[in-house]
Amino acid sequence: MVAKSDSIVTVLRAEIIDGTIPAGARLKEEVIAARFGVSRVPIREALLQLESEGFINTEKYKGATVSARSQRDVVELMQVRRGLEVLAASLAAEARGGDQAENLRAVVLRGRQAGEAGAVDELPPLILEFHEIVARASGNAELARMLDGLLRRIAWGFELEIEDRIDTSWADHAAIATAILGGAPVQAGYLMGEHILKDEQIYRRQVAAPL
Numbered sequence: 001m002v003a004k005s006d007s008i009v010t011v012l013r014a015e016i017i018d019g020t021i022p023a024g025a026r027l028k029e030e031v032i033a034a035r036f037g038v039s040r041v042p043i044r045e046a047l048l049q050l051e052s053e054g055f056i057n058t059e060k061y062k063g064a065t066v067s068a069r070s071q072r073d074v075v076e077l078m079q080v081r082r083g084l085e086v087l088a089a090s091l092a093a094e095a096r097g098g099d100q101a102e103n104l105r106a107v108v109l110r111g112r113q114a115g116e117a118g119a120v121d122e123l124p125p126l127i128l129e130f131h132e133i134v135a136r137a138s139g140n141a142e143l144a145r146m147l148d149g150l151l152r153r154i155a156w157g158f159e160l161e162i163e164d165r166i167d168t169s170w171a172d173h174a175a176i177a178t179a180i181l182g183g184a185p186v187q188a189g190y191l192m193g194e195h196i197l198k199d200e201q202i203y204r205r206q207v208a209a210p211l
Helices: 006-017 029-036 040-054 071-094 096-116 120-137 141-157 162-181 187-208
Strands: 058-059 065-066
Touching: 006 029, 006 040, 006 141, 029 040, 029 162, 040 058, 040 065, 071 120, 071 141, 071 162, 096 120, 096 162, 120 141, 120 162, 162 187
Parallel strands: none
Antiparallel strands: 058 065
16 A cells, blocks of 8 residues: 555655746645645655655755755766666666566567657656666666666756657667667666766756856
8 A cells, every 4th residue: 555645755746847846836734735635744754755855955944845956966966877777787687687578678669669650758758667677677676766766856857858869769778678688788788878978968968067
């Protein structure tokens, strides 16, 4: 059974990421409790979780507010993500995808079909799913947990213009999957690192970040 606080975290996190709840907005316990029809206890638990993930700040006497996300924050998160995803891909390849092998094949096929059909709007969730599957395929639960939080925080600060990479992006994913399923850890890690680096470079160009 999913705890009430977990469900509330999922909703609030999604609204922060998509901008429904903007940076600087105050999150009042009583207002959120009334919205979800619960006591303040699960609300406090949810806010603590969001704070631990970096989505909100809590100050004494001021309560919780949605964090601001700077360009440097996003780039630094991407750099950390690159290192972790290289490790995840390498570990996943050592196990040839493990119990996630079929899921990996399936998501690559769905992404290829979406790309061929020009269904660009279907690709962002498939891209996220692909990276989540690779993280789970690593067989390292702590690594998967860390990547889950990072991917969500990066999605909050950076929306990739996938139309510009519809062909190359999914080709990257397919190549990474092939290396993982073929049991080639060095190749899988290298391809993943190059793939994430492309996203970093695109972000820097989009914001012209003076880093």
